[in-house]
Amino acid sequence: MFAMSNPERPVRLGFVGVGSRGTSMLQTALMLEGVEITAISDIVPERVERAQQLVMESGQPKPKGFTGEEDYKKIADLTNVDAVFTATPWSLHTPVMVATMKAGKYGGTEMPACDGYEEAWELVETAEQTGMHCMLLENYAYMRNVMMVLNMVRHGLFGELTHCETGYQHDVRYATIGDQGELLWRAHERYLHHTGNRYPTHAIGPVSQWIDINRGNKFEYLVSMSSRSLGLNHYVAKNYGADHPNAKRQYKAGDVNCTLIQTANGITVTLYYDSLSPRPVDFIYRIQGTKGIYSGTLDKIYLEDTSPVPHQWEDIEKYVEEYDHPLWKKYGDIAVQTGHGGSDYLCMRDFVEAIRHQAAFPIDVYDAATWSIITKLTEESVLNKSKPVDFPDFTRSKWRERKPLPIVNS
Amino acid sequence: MFAMSNPERPVRLGFVGVGSRGTSMLQTALMLEGVEITAISDIVPERVERAQQLVMESGQPKPKGFTGEEDYKKIADLTNVDAVFTATPWSLHTPVMVATMKAGKYGGTEMPACDGYEEAWELVETAEQTGMHCMLLENYAYMRNVMMVLNMVRHGLFGELTHCETGYQHDVRYATIGDQGELLWRAHERYLHHTGNRYPTHAIGPVSQWIDINRGNKFEYLVSMSSRSLGLNHYVAKNYGADHPNAKRQYKAGDVNCTLIQTANGITVTLYYDSLSPRPVDFIYRIQGTKGIYSGTLDKIYLEDTSPVPHQWEDIEKYVEEYDHPLWKKYGDIAVQTGHGGSDYLCMRDFVEAIRHQAAFPIDVYDAATWSIITKLTEESVLNKSKPVDFPDFTRSKWRERKPLPIVNS
Structure with a gap:
């Protein structure tokens, strides 16, 4: 069951993997209206702390931090998380997305979404079986x-x-x-x-x-x-x-x-x-x-x-x-303040808005x-x-x- | 036997096919020093006449004209022809080149040189058997x-x-x-x-x-x-x-x-x-x-x-x-007066100079x-x-x- 039903309520995101790319996308998410970062996971504690700090500096409460290798499963289960975004090493993209969808949440992943036939089908079948959605955040x-x-x-x-x-x-x-x-x-x-x-x-x-x-x-x-x-x-x-x-x-x-x-x-x-x-x-x-x-x-x-x-x-x-x-035309002026020529902003925005409206993702x-x-x-x-x-x-x-x-x- | 032995003597060319492309290359050949056009063939008599006229206007004697479908064989046999250039329809490129080499002459052809495996091997084997050379005049x-x-x-x-x-x-x-x-x-x-x-x-x-x-x-x-x-x-x-x-x-x-x-x-x-x-x-x-x-x-x-x-x-x-x-550097100023950005001139020149010096062609x-x-x-x-x-x-x-x-x- 999808946890959120009120489009006026903030979209609450968990971030798994906050190295260079994850942190940059976290900062992009913090620029959006109606988004809360409620959980952070990374196996490097300093990265979690840095991410928590960034969230607090934006005026939001300190998100819950995790450092265990499989703590993405805990994040997926949190009641104050609507969707999980992952920027881990490639081999974890599918496992994080699968755990997320199985917990009844929307997932978003950096590229590539999966490695090989087995993971690709696992991703597809998990989405079909759970009725949840998974977006590849292909900023380009x-x-x-x-x-x-x-x-x-x-x-x-x-x-x-x-x-x-x-x-x-x-x-x-x-x-x-x-x-x-x-x-x-x-x-x-x-x-x-x-x-x-x-x-x-x-x-x-x-x-x-x-x-x-x-x-x-x-x-x-x-x-x-x-x-x-x-x-x-x-x-x-x-x-x-x-x-x-x-x-x-x-x-x-x-x-x-x-x-x-x-x-x-x-x-x-x-x-x-x-x-x-x-x-x-x-x-x-x-x-x-x-x-x-x-x-x-x-x-x-x-x-x-x-x-x-x-x-x-x-x-x-x-x-x-x-x-x-x-x-x-509408968001260009804000977008260009973010990474990759502004594409990061519009990509994260599409991700968040689909979650907010319980719509299908544009890159499903x-x-x-x-x-x-x-x-x-x-x-x-x-x-x-x-x-x-x-x-x-x-x-x-x-x-x-x-x-x-x-x-x-x- | 290759007919020519004295590099001081003009290179004598026969042209087979003097439509638009053949005529343009004929005009290019006429710009070169030490080149004589001694024979022209085309199934359209007016084209032969036009080509003969162009040669005479350049101060050379009227080249012998041919209009028969297989007259390229006669041209190959002429004692005052050292090499034959063809700009016929594609299906004749290989037949003209093969007849030319078999007559002991150098050949030059517009692209493509041959159509399919059989013609390609015929071209190669004729060159090897006769000891003659055949150049694809690839101006590009x-x-x-x-x-x-x-x-x-x-x-x-x-x-x-x-x-x-x-x-x-x-x-x-x-x-x-x-x-x-x-x-x-x-x-x-x-x-x-x-x-x-x-x-x-x-x-x-x-x-x-x-x-x-x-x-x-x-x-x-x-x-x-x-x-x-x-x-x-x-x-x-x-x-x-x-x-x-x-x-x-x-x-x-x-x-x-x-x-x-x-x-x-x-x-x-x-x-x-x-x-x-x-x-x-x-x-x-x-x-x-x-x-x-x-x-x-x-x-x-x-x-x-x-x-x-x-x-x-x-x-x-x-x-x-x-x-x-x-x-x-050496010929650019003259070359640019000819077709295809000057490439026609340098291509025809390389063809003629290889014949003159009985050298291998650069595009063999x-x-x-x-x-x-x-x-x-x-x-x-x-x-x-x-x-x-x-x-x-x-x-x-x-x-x-x-x-x-x-x-x-x-």
């Missing part, structure tokens, strides 16, 4: 440009869609190797023992919403290919000497991974994961159809019927007033499972000569009837 | 930016290479559908009965040279995926009415095709073919390695050790003086076969759920010993 789906593109798609500016290209292209070597050349958590979770696309959701999230994945369309299968692995060796050798053991280690992940995805209605997607090479950030965010194309790389648009010069890009600027997403358990499983599917493809690998249908055919995401969820 | 390998990148690669600016992205992204609907909505030759040769990448060489040519394909590296296999097909229907309906038969026809080619290619040394390539959507031209030409990245889309570069701002693109401008390709029969076969391999992959399809090794293992292309061939 709330970036101003991708939300404007979603709005443009719904206005038919690109005509019938045919193709998208997207990618997490961000040099994270500095956050993968420590300042003694040691391997940090990213190295272990992403690069040392795994290949394929280990971080797909920032890139695939917005695109999935553009092309109605799980809501009239469906990812059918993918093929994936990785380049050779040189980036981490080069980085460690350059900065910590060629004799450093991590300069000579064999990393399983290739430097650049690229994946092609086929969908039920024939829109195709190219998906990059390029995080171990010296390069400027570029998430690509390209979308095209029978009437035009937008390029996030260029932040330019070309629309056959309206662009003034045939086959010449136009600056996006002149479209912003008309097509800026309603949530950005089916999306969370579908976007996250790409990690597994791409690895399987890469390890088998880029063979096609089918997506599980987590909706069990409900994607055919599910309606497109509303432009404004709450 | 002579573009200023891609040649500068090749020069930068050889100077090690990008470190060890890991990935390239390239594509023929050029809206050719206007040249595919005639002004009554009828299907032109492009529609028949590329889109009506075929899928996959029907025009790979402009995109893959420069990249193949960057990553030493057939010269120390080798294309191993590819996977390919096509989007749904809407572009031509939309275009005909919009311009000639929804009831036009070509607005309702089913075209086999998807609007956007994307291919991933694995190579022997682990450098991967993403290859686009996007020619039926309203879009600005963009050939991508991205290359990256352990030290940096160049983007042709942006015409910008980032080099970790030298770019002034970490993870920020730099304009390419400041690198041009140092890394502009020697041939562009192995490259011609390898680049052209992509058409066949991608179609096979697309029609079989994007399954991996192996490249034939046209070099029969000689790629391991063949030396990288010299920066200046002649």
Whole structure:
């Protein structure tokens, strides 16, 4: 049973995992009206204290603190917690969400929501069995440009869609190797023992919403290919000497991974994961159809019927007033004070408002499972000569009837 | 036996096919020193006359004219022809080249050099058996930016290479559908009965040279995926009415095709073919390695050790003086008077100079076969759920010993 029934009452959140990311999202939640942080959990006591301090500084009572490894279960059971948000290490995302939903609460998780088939199905089936909801807080789906593109798609500016290209292209070597050349958590979770696309959701999230994945369309299968692995060796050798053991280690992940995805209605997607090479950030965010194309790389648009010069890009600027997403128009000024270009604010806000109104989440358990499983599917493809690998249908055919995401969820 | 032995003597060329492209390349050849056009063939007599006229206007004697369907065989046998260049419809490229080499002459062809496995092997085996050479005149390998990148690669600016992205992204609907909505030759040769990448060489040519394909590296296999097909229907309906038969026809080619290619040394390539959507031209030409990245889309570069701002693109401008390709430095002023940004001139020049010096062609029969076969391999992959399809090794293992292309061939 869902604990809350009065939308005028504050939404009461428990936070599990308050390291760097969890703390940042906690601060974002504290900016929202009608939100109370009532419980904090982390295995590092100092982090719990820091988080409690932040909550109190905002004028709220001190939230209850927990430091046990499985204390997320205790938080889920608290009567003064309506929903739990987790920013733990990846391996705990599904366990925390499952415990939360089983306790009759809404859950929200950082990406990825799950690791592999078993966890993905566990997440989906727990949501279906409990009637609770679980949101992947994919903040990149709330970036101003991708939300404007979603709005443009719904206005038919690109005509019938045919193709998208997207990618997490961000040099994270500095956050993968420590300042003694040691391997940090990213190295272990992403690069040392795994290949394929280990971080797909920032890139695939917005695109999935553009092309109605799980809501009239469906990812059918993918093929994936990785380049050779040189980036981490080069980085460690350059900065910590060629004799450093991590300069000579064999990393399983290739430097650049690229994946092609086929969908039920024939829109195709190219998906990059390029995080171990010296390069400027570029998430690509390209979308095209029978009437035009937008390029996030260029932040330019070309629309056959309206662009003034045939086959010449136009600056996006002149479209912003008309097509800026309603949530950005309304909350943009506050949002930009938060992390990741303001996307953190709108993402946390959507999470909280859905809880407040007992509504479905805009990024629900089916999306969370579908976007996250790409990690597994791409690895399987890469390890088998880029063979096609089918997506599980987590909706069990409900994607055919599910309606497109509303432009404004709450 | 090769007919010519004196490098001081003019190179004597026969032209087979003098439509729009053949005529343009004829005019380019006439700009070169020490070149004589001694024979012209086309099934349209007026084209032969126009070409003869152009040659005479340049001060040369009237070349012998031919109009028979198989008169390219007669041209190959002429004693005053050293080499034959063909710009016929695609289906004649291989027959003309084979007849030319069998007559003991050098051959040059427009893209693609061949269609399918059988023609590709026929081309290779004829070259090996006759000891003659055949060049694919891939003018895009002579573009200023891609040649500068090749020069930068050889100077090690990008470190060890890991990935390239390239594509023929050029809206050719206007040249595919005639002004009554009828299907032109492009529609028949590329889109009506075929899928996959029907025009790979402009995109893959420069990249193949960057990553030493057939010269120390080798294309191993590819996977390919096509989007749904809407572009031509939309275009005909919009311009000639929804009831036009070509607005309702089913075209086999998807609007956007994307291919991933694995190579022997682990450098991967993403290859686009996007020619039926309203879009600005963009050939991508991205290359990256352990030290940096160049983007042709942006015409910008980032080099970790030298770019002034970490993870920020730099304009390419400041690198041009140092890394502009020697041939562009020397011939750039003349070249830019010719088609395709000057690439036609340098391409025809390399063709002629190799003949003059009886040297190997910079784009030889192995490259011609390898680049052209992509058409066949991608179609096979697309029609079989994007399954991996192996490249034939046209070099029969000689790629391991063949030396990288010299920066200046002649």
